[in-house]
Amino acid sequence: MTLKVLYVCSELFPLLKTGGLADVSAGLPPALVARGADVRLLLPAFPGLVAGVTPEGPTLLVPAGGSPGLPAGLGPQLSTAHGPTPWLQAGRITESDMPVWLLHAPGLYQRAGNPYLDEHGQPWPDSAEQFAWLGWAAALLGNGLDAGWRPDVVHGHDWHTGLAFAYLHELARPAEPRPATVFTVHNLAYQGVFDASLRPRLGLPDGLFHVQGLEFHGQISFMKAALKYSDAITTVSPTYAREITGAEQGCGLDGVLRQRQAQLHGILNGVDDAVWNPLTDPLVQPGFDADHLQGKVLAKARLQQRMGLEPRADALLFSVVSRLTEQKGLHLLPAVVDDLVQRGGQLAVLGSGDAAIEQALRDCVRRHPGQVALTVGYDEALAHGVIAGADVILLPSRFEPCGLTQLYGLRYGTLPLVRAVGGLADTVVDCSLEHLDDGSANGFVFQDLDVPSLLGALRRAFALQRRAADWRSVQRHAMALRFGWPRAASDYLRVYASVLPDAVDP
Ligand code: ADP
Numbered sequence: 200m201t202l203k204v205l206y207v208c209s210e211l212f213p214l215l216k217t218g219g220l221a222d223v224s225a226g227l228p229p230a231l232v233a234r235g236a237d238v239r240l241l242l243p244a245f246p247g248l249v250a251g252v253t254p255e256g257p258t259l260l261v262p263a264g265g266s267p268g269l270p271a272g273l274g275p276q277l278s279t280a281h282g283p284t285p286w287l288q289a290g291r292i293t294e295s296d297m298p299v300w301l302l303h304a305p306g307l308y309q310r311a312g313n314p315y316l317d318e319h320g321q322p323w324p325d326s327a328e329q330f331a332w333l334g335w336a337a338a339l340l341g342n343g344l345d346a347g348w349r350p351d352v353v354h355g356h357d358w359h360t361g362l363a364f365a366y367l368h369e370l371a372r373p374a375e376p377r378p379a380t381v382f383t384v385h386n387l388a389y390q391g392v393f394d395a396s397l398r399p400r401l402g403l404p405d406g407l408f409h410v411q412g413l414e415f416h417g418q419i420s421f422m423k424a425a426l427k428y429s430d431a432i433t434t435v436s437p438t439y440a441r442e443i444t445g446a447e448q449g450c451g452l453d454g455v456l457r458q459r460q461a462q463l464h465g466i467l468n469g470v471d472d473a474v475w476n477p478l479t480d481p482l483v484q485p486g487f488d489a490d491h492l493q494g495k496v497l498a499k500a501r502l503q504q505r506m507g508l509e510p511r512a513d514a515l516l517f518s519v520v521s522r523l524t525e526q527k528g529l530h531l532l533p534a535v536v537d538d539l540v541q542r543g544g545q546l547a548v549l550g551s552g553d554a555a556i557e558q559a560l561r562d563c564v565r566r567h568p569g570q571v572a573l574t575v576g577y578d579e580a581l582a583h584g585v586i587a588g589a590d591v592i593l594l595p596s597r598f599e600p601c602g603l604t605q606l607y608g609l610r611y612g613t614l615p616l617v618r619a620v621g622g623l624a625d626t627v628v629d630c631s632l633e634h635l636d637d638g639s640a641n642g643f644v645f646q647d648l649d650v651p652s653l654l655g656a657l658r659r660a661f662a663l664q665r666r667a668a669d670w671r672s673v674q675r676h677a678m679a680l681r682f683g684w685p686r687a688a689s690d691y692l693r694v695y696a697s698v699l700p701d702a703v704d705p
């Protein structure tokens with residue numbers, strides 16, 4: 200029997216992306232399919248997603264909580280503002296042919312811009328309802344809403360899907376089939392915490408609202424709902440899986456995660472070779488590989504020109520491609536820029552987010568015109584250009600569940616300079632003498648979230664640049680590493696198997 204997986208998430212590359220979650224939603228499902236699973240995505244009908252889906256097959260109404268056949272008081276209520284009952288449209292992602300359900304709910308998803316934040320950077324005021332409906336649709340599909348395709352596993356991602364697990368818990372009836380449930384934490388810092396007064400609107404009965412349920416300091420926590428009511432929990436690197444069971448990285452939920460430690464698995468993300476391959480990447484042609492680096496030399500010159508940096512082939516070019524947030528540790532960067540430039544380096548930053556970090560970086564550009572460049576915004580093509588053209592990619596993160604740009608950097612021979620946290624600690628090996636000696640070095644790693652530690656790693660990068668043969672061999676090793684989705688997909692299938700009844704063969 201083929202394993203059926205309902206894969207629930209809120210963004211999908213290239214149709215709608217705010218971060219690595221979208222890359223994972225594009226990379227992991229096809230890898231599961233390649234290993235024999237029958238996977239369908241469930242996504243909210245945000246405009247970018249609607250535009251990239253070809254409808255095919257049925258539509259299904261999604262009855263509100265308390266409708267005939269459903270327990271009273273469970274599931275989101277219809278708001279008069281929302282017009283007709285939400286519905287699911289079956290279809291396929293036009294580009295990849297992946298089967299998908301799009302959840303339409305008039306008034307909830309048809310809005311321009313970021314899926315989570317309004318134009319002032321504030322969460323949409325109806326965020327809780329938006330994602331309660333997503334969780335509810337997932338729970339009903341899990342419970343057999345589509346008689347023709349009933350999933351064995353419901354796999355939700357991040358807090359946006361959290362209520363699915365609570366609703367499924369409430370819908371479960373002894374002796375009736377229910378899907379196994381798996382929840383993946385991509386970022387524990389975003390939890391979906393809402394005022395308790397929303398409980399009736401979201402259809403969360405008293406039985407769920409207590410300290411062993413989804414109550415979090417008197418409020419509703421979507422993240423906690425998932426952590427309490429899923430059968431298994433995964434997160435996106437082995438080190439982050441350990442870190443979140445401790446107070447420092449646990450974001451107040453470390454106690455809950457310690458209780459679930461036996462069902463908590465760290466599975467490192469992969470790289471989608473169709474998108475991030477320096478030889479075939481249409482955004483960085485001519486392409487290159489470890490033996491033919493002329494394309495990388497050209498990419499560097501193009502990048503310097505595009506971002507207004509002096510065209511110096513010998514400058515050690517550092518880069519950032521990132522959300523500019525506290526998480527990424529970029530508040531440390533302005534303090535090392537003078538030193539970096541004085542040593543002959545350059546810096547190219549692509550990112551957007553925190554206004555204070557943006558401003559501090561603008562000041563650096565003003566101090567060092569031609570040596571430091573900043574592009575504020577989100578630009579997929581430039582992101583490829585930066586990762587291909589730079590020598591070093593910086594991730595001085597405060598915390599990093601996995602991190603994808605260091606993996607992209609490795610693939611493109613752009614050595615990562617990272618803080619030793621989360622997935623960065625699992626993937627980057629410092630150019631210390633012993634690691635140079637045993638051939639495992641692939642970047643630069645520092646421990647403490649402070650300026651002297653970052654500066655030490657920068658100095659190691661300059662030191663390695665002066666040892667051209669060593670740089671080449673580290674780069675060659677980095678480019679040969681593969682962080683593939685096939686390995687990750689096998690690990691996810693093992694997690695599914697651990698929570699499935701014996702009858703289903705993953
Ligand atoms: P996170 O999900 O925490 O933001 P990841 O490293 O997992 O971090 O993923 C970030 C993804 O977003 C990568 O694909 C990266 O290339 C992309 N990205 C980040 N900032 C930008 C930007 N300003 N323009 C284009 N792509 C970006």
Ligand code: GLC
Pocket residue numbers: 218219220223385386435468599600601602603
């Ligand atoms: C989150 C994390 C990032 C991770 C990504 C994909 O956005 O911040 O570290 O790579 O999810 O799992």
